[in-house]
Amino acid sequence: MSHNDCIFCKIAKGEIPSATIFENADFKVILDVAPATKGHALIIPKEHFKDIFELDSDTAAKLFTLAAAVARELKAELKCDGLNVLQNNGEVAGQTVFHFHMHLIPRYNDDGLNITLGSKESDPEELQKLAERIRKRI
Ligand code: 5GP
Ligand code: ZN
Numbered sequence: 001m002s003h004n005d006c007i008f009c010k011i012a013k014g015e016i017p018s019a020t021i022f023e024n025a026d027f028k029v030i031l032d033v034a035p036a037t038k039g040h041a042l043i044i045p046k047e048h049f050k051d052i053f054e055l056d057s058d059t060a061a062k063l064f065t066l067a068a069a070v071a072r073e074l075k076a077e078l079k080c081d082g083l084n085v086l087q088n089n090g091e092v093a094g095q096t097v098f099h100f101h102m103h104l105i106p107r108y109n110d111d112g113l114n115i116t117l118g119s120k121e122s123d124p125e126e127l128q129k130l131a132e133r134i135r136k137r138i
Contacts, residue, residue: 003048008099012046022070026062029070032103036113039078039106043067049100051089063102071104080106084115 003009010016012028021041022029032040043066049055055063071083086103088095107113 003099006048006099008044008097008101009048012044022066026059027066029066036103036105037080037108037111039074039080041070041074041104043070043102043104045100050098051095051100052087053089055100067102067104074104074106078106081109082107086115 007016011018011030018028018030018033020028020030026046028044028046030042030044032042043063045055045059045063047056047059049059067085071085074080075083084103084105084107086105087101088103105113105115
């Protein structure tokens with residue numbers, strides 16, 4: 001299913017041009033038009049899923065195999081020193097295009113990019129209780 005006004009559906013169908021680095025029946029991998037670093041890539045399922053909560057399990061299963069392969073080739077080609085995998089879901093999480101996609105962001109020692117997470121203190125008992133609540137669902 002594709003969504004008429006979705007930019008990534010249009011990119012997936014080739015209706016909008018993109019710098020494409022890989023394509024198969026399920027995915028298109030493109031370079032981000034506004035890269036965080038050199039080689040910033042986006043893995044886009046061709047089928048429209050809004051976010052990770054909608055992603056089907058077949059696509060989800062194939063996704064990380066592809067992500068690992070693309071990451072290795074980005075590293076080989078760009079000689080990056082590291083790489084972040086980032087995947088935003090919902091406005092609050094920084095999602096701006098509401099068609100699921102995964103970012104692969106090559107990192108270089110001198111790239112000046114900061115995506116370090118903040119951290120809060122935790123209580124071991126609370127963590128155990130929370131883990132129990134979630135574990136029951138999975
Ligand atoms: P999000 O913030 O939703 O996780 O990421 C959306 C990403 O898509 C951004 O990094 C943005 O630069 C990229 N993007 C948005 N529109 C286009 C486009 O038309 N072409 C390409 N190649 N990337 C896009
Ligand atoms: Zn779409």
